[in-house]
Amino acid sequence: MSYDVALVGSGFSAICTAAHLLSSLPADASIAIVGDESDFGRGTAYRTELPYHRLNVPAGRMSVFPDRADDFLDWLRENGIGDDPLLFASRGDYGLYLRDRLASLLRSREQRARVDFIRAKASACLPDDESGFAFTLENGERLHAQNVVLCLGVGAASLPVQTITKDEARPQHVIGHCWQPGWLSRVKAGDRICILGSGLTMIDQVLTLRGKGHRGPIHVLSRRGLVPHPHISPPLPPVDPCLPKDTTEISCLLRALREQVRSGIPWRTVMDGLRPKTQSLWQSLTPEQRGRFLRHALPWWNIHRHRIAPEVHAAFEKLMTEGVLEIHAGYLRSVDEQDEGIVLRYRRRHTQILRELQVDWVVNCTGMERAGIGHSRLLETMRDDGVLLLDSLGLGVEVDEQSRLLRADGLTWPGLFAAGALTAGRFWEITAVPDIRVQAQRIAQCVADRVSSRHRISAQV
Structure with a gap:
């Protein structure tokens, strides 16, 4: 199987890049979308059906198309959800919007590239003699693409300490990755829970637990005990920051x-x-x-x-006011899983005082993994094969200003791109929709220019 471009991944970066490719590639081009998610494009963030999982950006800035600012608002209006540009829409609705916009592009029979969805994971990607890239898939198949866009995101951080387990055979109540399936269904209404990390993911998990009937105490432990601030509504207009011109210290x-x-x-x-x-x-x-x-x-x-919607903040604050939820600032020392529960020991911030928490569950929400590729066999293999370089600060992979992957000799791989959080080392602000959509549009245009040029040369031969 040979394609003009292969998109690898199943989340927002992939669906956004696919949408822009369908709008810019010539009609005789071909696209392979490689991923093992059945619900392409929605990913974990936008697959949720819980109404209290809200976007952190107002609807007026969430169009998937930078040059059609009201596209998401139009969809909300068409579906009877609302038309307020300051609305913090549900993430589930945003996932449906993404699905509908991609479906609309795929239904178009005029001037549309061919798209094949390949339900598989890629395990290796190497440059080949045809100036493109050869993929090995975990199902044993192989495919070739002249251009590749890696849309694989970054993985979750591992637990900060090793868990001491009394009985390996009993069900584990230390959840190393909060998005792993199944654990929420095993939580009892009165169980005591400790969440490690106090960022946006923690807020998601707290509200999910309460929405599913959990009524027990929740402890949140992080090194500084800081939680996201809320947006205010209506927002005030931005003010230009007064930054020094003679230093970047x-x-x-x-x-x-x-x-x-x-x-x-x-x-x-x-x-x-x-x-x-x-x-x-x-x-x-x-x-x-x-x-x-x-x-x-x-x-x-x-x-x-990275602020949260006012209504989300209000629900979170209510839990704290009622004493259901308590924030602890400290440094985790150990996690000991015993018959009567799990004992966490931590040192309180700014002191040498050691404290203990006894809970029924420990849930890891400590953020993104350093180096950013441990979640992907493909990325690890590409690193081992010398195809990609890790960012020196552990934020993802090395890319140039056009999001092309860098080689060990400092040059770029023509036609090999990365999108989204993997490119944070170069761009930093590249995890939110308003930033990713601009990057995806630029990548799609670069790919379209390469494909059009190659097709013209082939037609002349």
Whole structure:
């Protein structure tokens, strides 16, 4: 099987890139979409059917097409859901929107490239003699593509400490990856739960538990005990950040932002004004400055930058006010699974005091894995084969400004791209829809130019 382009992955980056490819490739082109998810494009984030799982960005900024800003709003209106651009729509509705828009493009019979969905995982990808790439699939099949876009995201971080298990045969109540299937159905209404990590994923899990009938106590343990801030409604207009022009030292940048906020400007407006500049600012930092930001400023960046819908924050705050949920700031020392439950030991932040929590479940929500590829056999094989390089800060893979993968000699692989969170080392702000859709459009245009050029040359031969 040979294709002009292969998309590898099943989440938002893949569906967004596919939509832009279908809009830009010539009609005689061919696309292979390789992934093992039955519900292509929705992924874990947008497959949820729980109404309290909300987008963290207002509907007016969530169109999959950068040049059709109201497309998602049009879909909401057509489906009788609403027409407010400030609405924080449910993630399930957004997943349905993605499905419908892709289906509409696939139904078009005019000037549309051929698309084959290949339900399989790719295990290897190597450049071949035809100036393209050869894939080996886990089902034993092989395929060739002139262009490849890796849309595989990054994996979840492992547990910060090793679990001491008393009986290997009993069902495990230490959940290493919160999105693994099945564990929620085993939780009893009164079970005591500890969630490791206090970011957006933690909030999702807390609301999921309550929505499924859980009424027991919930503890949240993270090193700093910081939780995401809410959006305010209606939002205030963004304000341009006053950044120093003669330095990119992290301490100086943060000091300038703090001074602007202390002068009376609401911090949300400063953060929103900073957002369009974030990618260029990140790329102006040296590797040492980026590392310093990740070590010292990242937790505070996350809770101010990645805010949650007001109604989600209200539901979360209610649980804290009622004493159902308690936040602990400290450093995990051990997880000991015993007959009577699980004992966690941690050191309280800023002290040498050791505390214990006894719970029935421990759920890992500590964020993304460093290096970003442990979840994918394909990416690990490509690294071992020298086809891709890991970002030096452990944020994903090395790419250039056009999202093409870098080779060991510093050059790029023509026709080999990565999209989405895998490219955070280059772009940093590349996990939200407004950023990924722009990247996907640019990748699709690069691929379309290569395919059109190759087809013209073939026609002349």
